[in-house]
Amino acid sequence: MHYPFWDSSISYGLLMGCIAVLHVFISHFAIGGGLYLVWQETLARKSGDQQGLDFLERLSKFFVLLTLVMGALSGVGIWFIIGLINPAATEVLIHNFVWFWATEWTFFIIEITAAIIYFYGWKTLSAKNHIIVGWIYFASAWMSLFVINGIITFMLTPGDWLTTGNIWDAFFNPTFWPSLVFRTGMSVMLAGFYALLIASRYPAPDFDGFKERLVRKNALWGLTGLILLVPSFVWYWKAIPTEITTNALAMMKIPITSMHQGYWYAGAAALLLIVFGLILPRRCSTVVAVALMICGLMLFAKFEWFRESIRKPYAIGGYMFANAVEVAHTPTYQSEGYLKHMTFRTGDDGADLFRRACQSCHTMEGSRALKPVFDGTDKEFIAAIIKGVEALKGNMPPFYGTEEEARLLANYIYDKIDKRPLSEIYGLHGAPLGKKVFEVRCGKCHEMGGYNDKTASLIAIGETGYEEFIDTADDYGEAMPAFTGDEAEKEALIEFLKTLGHHP
Amino acid sequence: MNLPDYNFLSAPLPLITLLHIFTFSLHLIAMNFMLGGVIIVLWGGFNNRWEDLTVQKFVKLFPTAMAATISLGIPPFLFLQLVYSKQVYAAAIMSGWFWLMIIPVLVVTYYCFYSVSFSQKTNKQYRRLLLWVVLLGLLYVSFIYSSIFSMAERPAFMKSLYTLHQSGVMLNTNFGDYLFRWGHMVFGAITIGGFFIGLVGRDNAQAFSVGKTFFLGGMIVTALLGTLYLFTLNEYWAVLMRRGTLYFLSLGIILSFSSLHFFFRKKFMISGTMVFASLITMVTTRHSLRLVRLAEDFDPSLIKIDPQWSIVFFFLFFFVLAIALIGYMLRLYFND
Numbered sequence: 001m002h003y004p005f006w007d008s009s010i011s012y013g014l015l016m017g018c019i020a021v022l023h024v025f026i027s028h029f030a031i032g033g034g035l036y037l038v039w040q041e042t043l044a045r046k047s048g049d050q051q052g053l054d055f056l057e058r059l060s061k062f063f064v065l066l067t068l069v070m071g072a073l074s075g076v077g078i079w080f081i082i083g084l085i086n087p088a089a090t091e092v093l094i095h096n097f098v099w100f101w102a103t104e105w106t107f108f109i110i111e112i113t114a115a116i117i118y119f120y121g122w123k124t125l126s127a128k129n130h131i132i133v134g135w136i137y138f139a140s141a142w143m144s145l146f147v148i149n150g151i152i153t154f155m156l157t158p159g160d161w162l163t164t165g166n167i168w169d170a171f172f173n174p175t176f177w178p179s180l181v182f183r184t185g186m187s188v189m190l191a192g193f194y195a196l197l198i199a200s201r202y203p204a205p206d207f208d209g210f211k212e213r214l215v216r217k218n219a220l221w222g223l224t225g226l227i228l229l230v231p232s233f234v235w236y237w238k239a240i241p242t243e244i245t246t247n248a249l250a251m252m253k254i255p256i257t258s259m260h261q262g263y264w265y266a267g268a269a270a271l272l273l274i275v276f277g278l279i280l281p282r283r284c285s286t287v288v289a290v291a292l293m294i295c296g297l298m299l300f301a302k303f304e305w306f307r308e309s310i311r312k313p314y315a316i317g318g319y320m321f322a323n324a325v326e327v328a329h330t331p332t333y334q335s336e337g338y339l340k341h342m343t344f345r346t347g348d349d350g351a352d353l354f355r356r357a358c359q360s361c362h363t364m365e366g367s368r369a370l371k372p373v374f375d376g377t378d379k380e381f382i383a384a385i386i387k388g389v390e391a392l393k394g395n396m397p398p399f400y401g402t403e404e405e406a407r408l409l410a411n412y413i414y415d416k417i418d419k420r421p422l423s424e425i426y427g428l429h430g431a432p433l434g435k436k437v438f439e440v441r442c443g444k445c446h447e448m449g450g451y452n453d454k455t456a457s458l459i460a461i462g463e464t465g466y467e468e469f470i471d472t473a474d475d476y477g478e479a480m481p482a483f484t485g486d487e488a489e490k491e492a493l494i495e496f497l498k499t500l501g502h503h504p
Numbered sequence: 505m506n507l508p509d510y511n512f513l514s515a516p517l518p519l520i521t522l523l524h525i526f527t528f529s530l531h532l533i534a535m536n537f538m539l540g541g542v543i544i545v546l547w548g549g550f551n552n553r554w555e556d557l558t559v560q561k562f563v564k565l566f567p568t569a570m571a572a573t574i575s576l577g578i579p580p581f582l583f584l585q586l587v588y589s590k591q592v593y594a595a596a597i598m599s600g601w602f603w604l605m606i607i608p609v610l611v612v613t614y615y616c617f618y619s620v621s622f623s624q625k626t627n628k629q630y631r632r633l634l635l636w637v638v639l640l641g642l643l644y645v646s647f648i649y650s651s652i653f654s655m656a657e658r659p660a661f662m663k664s665l666y667t668l669h670q671s672g673v674m675l676n677t678n679f680g681d682y683l684f685r686w687g688h689m690v691f692g693a694i695t696i697g698g699f700f701i702g703l704v705g706r707d708n709a710q711a712f713s714v715g716k717t718f719f720l721g722g723m724i725v726t727a728l729l730g731t732l733y734l735f736t737l738n739e740y741w742a743v744l745m746r747r748g749t750l751y752f753l754s755l756g757i758i759l760s761f762s763s764l765h766f767f768f769r770k771k772f773m774i775s776g777t778m779v780f781a782s783l784i785t786m787v788t789t790r791h792s793l794r795l796v797r798l799a800e801d802f803d804p805s806l807i808k809i810d811p812q813w814s815i816v817f818f819f820l821f822f823f824v825l826a827i828a829l830i831g832y833m834l835r836l837y838f839n840d
Contacts, residue, residue, distance in 0.1 A: 077607040087593035098816035106826040165508035
């Protein structure tokens with residue numbers, strides 16, 4: 001807990017997501033595009049296809065301008081942003097993987113040099129040497145992926161490293177190989193998509209169906225990559241420990257929704273490729289190419305979002321929580337609290353605890369805001385939720401601070417919420433108010449028709465039964481908070497509970 | 505809970521320090537070529553600026569110099585983060601938005617370089633405008649770097665600043681700490697830019713003369729600003745000198761001024777080697793100052809060493825391979 005916090009007006013997740021998705025979308029093209037260029041150049045030179053070579057030269061200019069500038073700098077951007085939003089997790093990664101990163105840099109400098117020489121070498125290098133440089137480029141770009149892939153996958157599945165501490169166990173972790181194949185597929189797919197985009201803008205007249213052939217060829221690249229994604233993702237999913245996937249399916253909407261949305265984008269991309277790439281290549285306009293690029297971007301974004309969110313509650317699986325609390329130090333925090341261990345403090349302990357425990361994922365009023373979640377509740381309820389936060393749907397990191405710190409944090413949150421009763425905030429009465437009370441006070445752990453649904457056990461137990469249940473709610477489990485709403489809320493909740501079982 | 509500890513260094517500290525200093529010096533050479541080059545192309549006394557062959561060569565080389573600057577900037581930053589992560593990240597968080605803005609600024613700068621490089625030499629106003637944008641971008645980046653890395657050496661100051669602001673819009677307000685340092689760095693870039701203008705334009709009397717003027721003039725101003733910076737160090741100055749840094753610093757100054765002698769005789773290999781060696785001494789001095797300033801809070805030599813030799817050798821193997829492959833590709837390019 002050596003770092004200050006950055007009270008960014010934009011949520012950490014959004015900042016990280018924007019930079020990371022932009023980077024992967026370009027950097028994977030930098031790999032697949034490298035293979036595409038040298039592969040197609042070899043074929044074009046063999047068949048004496050000058051028009052094909054002209055197209056490749058044009059593509060290589062776009063390739064260099066995009067990958068060398070945006071690709072490289074967005075990669076540096078990831079370094080910058082992870083250091084800002086989760087410096088502790090970054091420190092863990094750097095201390096363990098510094099020599100892998102250094103090795104990746106050696107591939108990176110080969111890659112950069114080869115890209116520049118390949119681009120400037122179209123007119124000056126012999127055909128044979130130009131192709132050699134192209135292959136050197138691709139090999140180094142793919143090796144760069146190979147190394148980085150080990151570090152990225154480690155964060156989700158550190159595997160045996162947690163017990164052995166051996167760096168090779170960390171690198172060749174359970175999801176290393178499936179992720180490598182998946183990302184290679186993504187690279188090949190993106191090469192086809194980007195090439196289609198350039199082909200759609202290619203101004204040359206269409207002598208003897210050159211453009212048509214080009215569109216078909218690029219569509220095949222895209223489809224090949226897409227096809228590779230299917231088995232590799234299944235493999236990837238199976239390589240993730242079962243407790244993580246089971247938890248995700250049961251209580252985590254974000255990764256599962258992202259995964260399902262990813263299927264839709266993949267399907268849409270495949271449809272566009274088959275219809276406008278293979279069946280009607282003459283109709284493959286810039287609009288279609290842009291639509292494909294959007295599908296590719298969204299598909300990749302959904303995968304990255306899935307990968308990031310399924311890791312919850314950890315930043316590094318089993319080692320460090322998303323809020324940078326080290327698993328190994330949790331007994332110390334439980335006995336001594338967080339505040340004592342914070343190097344940077346502002347003088348407002350509640351705010352400091354909010355930054356430590358919540359701010360990595362939540363804001364008070366912006367993205368994933370806590371204010372609407374707690375509006376109309378009370379300090380006791382908020383403190384109880386904080387103490388049992390790990391029981392909430394969504395797989396949250398536990399709060400390891402002391403009792404007093406939970407109270408300080410609850411006070412801080414309470415100061416910021418709407419203190420009017422729920423009936424006034426939402427203008428509800430009777431059973432509808434009861435439903436809202438249920439959502440606010442019970443629904444955080446018990447989702448009707450969803451995660452941890454207990455409503456079946458509450459059907460028709462009678463008014464006295466409901467009253468008794470509400471009055472003794474905190475007896476039903478350690479994480480269950482007492483009902484601290486007022487009489488009107490209690491009556492409304494009973495009204496609502498009585499309706500259970502009356503609806504399909 | 506018996507989980508692996510991460511508070512360790514995976515190689516001996518001297519090796520990490522050596523790699524940091526060496527790669528940072530290489531980064532500075534590329535950066536100085538670029539920043540100094542832009543300033544001299546804009547202000548150098550060329551009769552017909554955009555027609556001048558040396559200027560044209562520089563304009564063509566700028567995007568490659570930018571690529572080299574970024575690529576060579578990665579390892580020193582990596583090794584710095586490895587040892588001084590607690591200080592560097594904390595300072596970066598304090599100035600979060602300024603720090604993050606470096607990326608879009610560099611993107612614009614980089615594209616401007618390419619645009620100048622691809623533009624017609626007759627398009628003078630356009631080229632001038634773009635190079636101005638580049639210059640402002642590079643000065644922004646260098647200033648923010650100086651601000652943040654100076655703040656990183658003041659843990660107590662960061663803590664007091666944090667009680668006032670947490671929104672990531674704080675610059676290092678101890679300007680006395682780093683304005684001379686920043687100026688020293690900018691004029692150092694002009695000095696080395698002058699060296700490269702002289703080298704590239706060695707067969708052109710005017711270009712060589714421009715290079716000579718900036719190399720000599722830049723070196724004098726750099727030395728002056730460096731001296732003024734030393735005066736701002738107050739109590740640290742004596743500690744620094746007791747560590748033997750004085751010898752290193754003196755060696756650097758002697759090497760710098762001696763390189764002029766060989767430069768004037770167009771012995772660029774010797775002069776360039778001396779310039780690079782002096783740069784290493786300056787970076788080493790800078791490193792010593794960091795240690796002195798952090799001494800009360802942090803001693804990197806106390807960090808546990810738990811070497812990962814297998815990967816260190818892996819890295820060294822690929823590093824040598826990279827040098828060989830880059831050399832091979834350059835040979836192909838220039839021989840063809």
